[in-house]
Amino acid sequence: MAAINWFKFSSPHSFYPLAGRMMPWFLAASLLLSIVGLYVAFFVAPTDFQQGESYRIIFIHVPAAWMSMFIYLVMAGWAGAGLVFNTRLSGMMARALAPTGAMFTFLALWTGALWGKPTWGTWWVWDARLTSELILLFLYIGFLSLTAAIEDERRADRAGAVLALVGVVNIPIIYFSVVWWNTLHQGASVSLKSAPKMATTMLIGMLLMALAFWMYSIAAALLRVRSIIREREPRAAAEV
Amino acid sequence: MSIWASIVQRDLRIAWRRRSDALSSLFFFVIVVSLFPLGVAPEPSTLRLMASGVLWVAALLATLLSLGRLFAADHLDGTLEQMLLAAEPLWLVVTSKVFAHWLTSGLPLVLLSPLMGLQFGLEGDEIAVLSGALLLGTPVLSLIGSIGAALTVGLRAGSVLLALLVLPLYIPVLVFGAAASGAFASGLTVTPHFSILGALLLASMALAPLATALALRISLE
Numbered sequence: 001m002a003a004i005n006w007f008k009f010s011s012p013h014s015f016y017p018l019a020g021r022m023m024p025w026f027l028a029a030s031l032l033l034s035i036v037g038l039y040v041a042f043f044v045a046p047t048d049f050q051q052g053e054s055y056r057i058i059f060i061h062v063p064a065a066w067m068s069m070f071i072y073l074v075m076a077g078w079a080g081a082g083l084v085f086n087t088r089l090s091g092m093m094a095r096a097l098a099p100t101g102a103m104f105t106f107l108a109l110w111t112g113a114l115w116g117k118p119t120w121g122t123w124w125v126w127d128a129r130l131t132s133e134l135i136l137l138f139l140y141i142g143f144l145s146l147t148a149a150i151e152d153e154r155r156a157d158r159a160g161a162v163l164a165l166v167g168v169v170n171i172p173i174i175y176f177s178v179v180w181w182n183t184l185h186q187g188a189s190v191s192l193k194s195a196p197k198m199a200t201t202m203l204i205g206m207l208l209m210a211l212a213f214w215m216y217s218i219a220a221a222l223l224r225v226r227s228i229i230r231e232r233e234p235r236a237a238a239e240v
Numbered sequence: 241m242s243i244w245a246s247i248v249q250r251d252l253r254i255a256w257r258r259r260s261d262a263l264s265s266l267f268f269f270v271i272v273v274s275l276f277p278l279g280v281a282p283e284p285s286t287l288r289l290m291a292s293g294v295l296w297v298a299a300l301l302a303t304l305l306s307l308g309r310l311f312a313a314d315h316l317d318g319t320l321e322q323m324l325l326a327a328e329p330l331w332l333v334v335t336s337k338v339f340a341h342w343l344t345s346g347l348p349l350v351l352l353s354p355l356m357g358l359q360f361g362l363e364g365d366e367i368a369v370l371s372g373a374l375l376l377g378t379p380v381l382s383l384i385g386s387i388g389a390a391l392t393v394g395l396r397a398g399s400v401l402l403a404l405l406v407l408p409l410y411i412p413v414l415v416f417g418a419a420a421s422g423a424f425a426s427g428l429t430v431t432p433h434f435s436i437l438g439a440l441l442l443a444s445m446a447l448a449p450l451a452t453a454l455a456l457r458i459s460l461e
Binding site: 145146158163169174 | 455
């Protein structure tokens with residue numbers, strides 16, 4: 001049995017064309033799923049009897065919040081792989097993912113504020129989830145500014161990788177500290193935990209949108225990693 | 241072990257010869273703390289309520305200011321590269337530098353905090369809780385901060401960047417440190433808060449020097 005060479009596509013040279021072939025498919029899947037998901041969200045899912053129509057922003061908000069956390073984990077995974085195997089592509093992937101993750105974090109906060117105003121009567125509460133999402137945005141900004149400030153790209157990748165790993169160790173600590181802080185300082189003005197049972201169509205709409213965001217994130221990361229390869233290793237990009 | 245002691249000794253001697261550097265961040269702490277009563281209102285009840293939070297935030301910022309000194313001078317004169325080449329493990333060198341940094345930046349804040357507590361009208365026991373929490377928390381600030389200092393060593397605009405990297409990571413220390421005073425004020429036991437601060441200290445003592453050593457190698461390769 002021939003051993004599979006797992007590292008074949010870890011070289012930018014062989015990954016560049018692969019990324020180019022995969023990217024349109026992920027983009028198309030993302031568009032298709034968004035259209036279906038938004039149709040379900042706006043026309044099929046029933047109106048919520050408590051929140052009215054304003055609840056429909058959760059079809060963007062919840063998937064964006066999921067992606068914001070998941071992308072940080074994937075980014076840290078790439079960062080760790082880059083430090084362990086010393087592969088150039090891993091650092092590029094981590095940096096290609098970061099802007100998308102930061103964008104979803106911001107989107108989750110923004111849509112959360114838009115949802116909070118009609119529902120809770122306030123744009124912002126110092127709820128544990130909101131606060132830790134805000135801190136996640138700070139962590140993304142730290143990663144982006146550190147990698148942007150270092151001119152040597154390899155050093156930037158590796159320094160960013162250390163920061164991403166330190167961040168990933170800290171995320172659970174930060175989350176629990178914020179939960180504790182929240183329970184100490186204010187009564188549970190808002191509880192997201194006891195969410196009422198969702199209608200099936202609402203759940204389907206949300207899952208479709210989550211899948212659409214997944215596909216979008218992959219497509220965006222592939223596109224961005226191709227740009228990074230072109231910028232840093234024009235030869236790898238030119239030969240194909 | 242001898243290199244550990246000699247680096248601590250050397251850094252303390254350097255800090256003593258550049259006394260004004262350490263003193264400036266100490267005065268920064270005093271000034272920031274004194275600004276809050278001016279900005280809010282000198283009501284004794286309000287001041288007592290916010291004393292621990294203000295002191296902790298000021299301690300975070302003062303530590304941040306002093307972090308730039310941790311590796312910058314050694315980087316400029318080439319000492320840092322010698323430390324990387326030394327036979328002793330780099331994390332050991334890092335722990336001694338961080339310890340010396342805490343002695344010259346964190347410990348003075350702890351010693352000064354009772355005085356600032358009096359300014360905010362705290363009682364004896366409350367001051368003991370606040371200073372005790374700072375005593376456990378400020379070494380964590382130096383340890384976590386050393387990672388950021390190592391990542392930004394030799395960078396343009398390193399100090400602003402350092403704030404962006406390090407301040408989010410300081411949040412747990414801030415939360416549990418300030419909460420200890422809050423718990424004491426509402427008549428609860430402070431043991432859990434001190435235990436968690438101690439746990440944060442032990443965990444950062446074990447992990448931060450390794451991350452800092454890795455970051456230094458990356459920054460200087």
